[in-house]
Amino acid sequence: xxxxxxxxxxxxxxxxxxxxxxxxxxxxxxxxxxxxxxxxxxxxxxxxxxxxxxxxxxxxxxxxxxxxxxxxxxxxxxxxxxxxxxxxxxxxxxxxxxxxxxxx
Amino acid sequence: xxxxxxxxxxxxxxxxxxxxxxxxxxxxxxxxxxxxxxxxxxxxxxxxxxxxxxxxxxxxxxxxxxxxxxxxxxxxxxxxxxxxxxxxxxxxxxxxxxxxxxxxxxxxxxxxxxxxxxxxxxxxxxxxxxxxxxxxxxxxxxxxxxxxxxxxxxxxxxxxxxxxxxxxxxxxxxxxxxxxxxxxxxxxxxxxxxxxxxxxxxxxxxxxxxxxxxxxxxxxxxxxxxxxxxxxxxxxxxxxxxxxxxxxxxxxxxxxxxxxxxxxxxxxxxxxxxxxxxxxxxxxxxxxxxxxxxxxxxxxxxxxxxxxxxxxxxxxxxxxxxxxxxxxxxxxxxxxxxxxxxxxxxxxxxxxxxxxxxxxxxxxxxxxxxxxxxxxxxxxx
Numbered sequence: 001x002x003x004x005x006x007x008x009x010x011x012x013x014x015x016x017x018x019x020x021x022x023x024x025x026x027x028x029x030x031x032x033x034x035x036x037x038x039x040x041x042x043x044x045x046x047x048x049x050x051x052x053x054x055x056x057x058x059x060x061x062x063x064x065x066x067x068x069x070x071x072x073x074x075x076x077x078x079x080x081x082x083x084x085x086x087x088x089x090x091x092x093x094x095x096x097x098x099x100x101x102x103x104x
Numbered sequence: 105x106x107x108x109x110x111x112x113x114x115x116x117x118x119x120x121x122x123x124x125x126x127x128x129x130x131x132x133x134x135x136x137x138x139x140x141x142x143x144x145x146x147x148x149x150x151x152x153x154x155x156x157x158x159x160x161x162x163x164x165x166x167x168x169x170x171x172x173x174x175x176x177x178x179x180x181x182x183x184x185x186x187x188x189x190x191x192x193x194x195x196x197x198x199x200x201x202x203x204x205x206x207x208x209x210x211x212x213x214x215x216x217x218x219x220x221x222x223x224x225x226x227x228x229x230x231x232x233x234x235x236x237x238x239x240x241x242x243x244x245x246x247x248x249x250x251x252x253x254x255x256x257x258x259x260x261x262x263x264x265x266x267x268x269x270x271x272x273x274x275x276x277x278x279x280x281x282x283x284x285x286x287x288x289x290x291x292x293x294x295x296x297x298x299x300x301x302x303x304x305x306x307x308x309x310x311x312x313x314x315x316x317x318x319x320x321x322x323x324x325x326x327x328x329x330x331x332x333x334x335x336x337x338x339x340x341x342x343x344x345x346x347x348x349x350x351x352x353x354x355x356x357x358x359x360x361x362x363x364x365x366x367x368x369x370x371x372x373x374x375x376x377x378x379x380x381x382x383x384x385x386x387x388x389x390x391x392x393x394x395x396x397x398x399x400x401x402x403x404x405x406x407x408x409x410x411x412x413x414x415x416x417x418x419x420x421x422x423x424x425x426x427x428x429x430x431x432x433x434x435x436x437x438x439x440x441x442x443x444x445x446x447x448x449x450x451x452x453x454x455x456x457x458x459x460x461x462x463x464x465x466x467x468x469x470x471x472x473x474x475x476x477x478x479x480x481x482x483x484x485x
Contacts, residue, residue: 052432055149102362
């Protein structure tokens, strides 16, 4: 019989496994973590450990669906998978290009 | 709100200065003789670009393109003239256990490379009412012995994490013949990282950056640049080539900003994954971005307009947002390119390439060739 560990208080798995890369595929992290952690906290931790600027806000993007994960969601809910499957994500800075209003 | 940096050109740091731990901070004042309103610590993150630039110029461009950033250690020392701290120096060295051949190198940085720290401090002062949007301020560098301020911890319990940084992949290509056959764009400065576009990539960069100029109102548009890092077997130089540009589509295009969406990034990464998964293009990487500051300049032409050969009032400059984009998307990649198109006060189209120099994205010249000859086998550190 195959069983999956579940958090008794919710339907999300107890742990999830992630592989996170940055946009340029220069830095990569493998994580195994408590599925109840918030996406935003996971993004900041991963970015910090991947030597990405920790003073920036980072979002996680699902490489399969191309959708950004909700910062406030539990990571287990957001990726919607069991603890055995590795989910591929990309750490994306909340940054944009642009000249603002003051020209040089 | 405007700012002024109190500094002069950086001087050489004495070797003894590297023996101590130093911490830096940016002090803000409203006037040159006013009291310091706030002292903002310079953190490790604030120094990351300077450290990676020391790695680039001290090792990658000195015949050691295979040395990873993580292998380089840096020591910091403030630069003083009279009693004023006018910048800092980084001494970069590789561990003694690695092979001989790369000597420690010293790289100097002026106060202006810490302008983002001053902007962070000014934001705090704005928030608590000690500065207003109409105020000007002056910032200066303070140095004292002690360790550099750490980042606030981002760690959370319950996460088991392992990380790795991909080896720096590069092609081998002689630089001399490439430059000899190229046309220069802008002023080529000795000692600055060489950058070579193909004509096709150069035109695509321009086209995508200026595509939004025709809108009502004009909007910002742009591209991500694709190319390679190349090591010259003759000179030991490392340089950047650009052979394609991927338009940033499905983005939020506004008059003053370009915000890539999840679909924009997915498309760009898809192109990159296909290239790096193919033997003949496996050394390709995202080498930078191009975008257009397509908004017009306000006001009448200045008094010099009738007589000056060139108009220096342009929309082409590196904004705070551009800088943040570069240091986050291209973190640890001091060779990344920031190419910006726009217009001057005469409504003429202008453009510049900016790369990191002394910790600041500075305008510089580059070369354009018809095409690149085939390279030797890709190299990986």
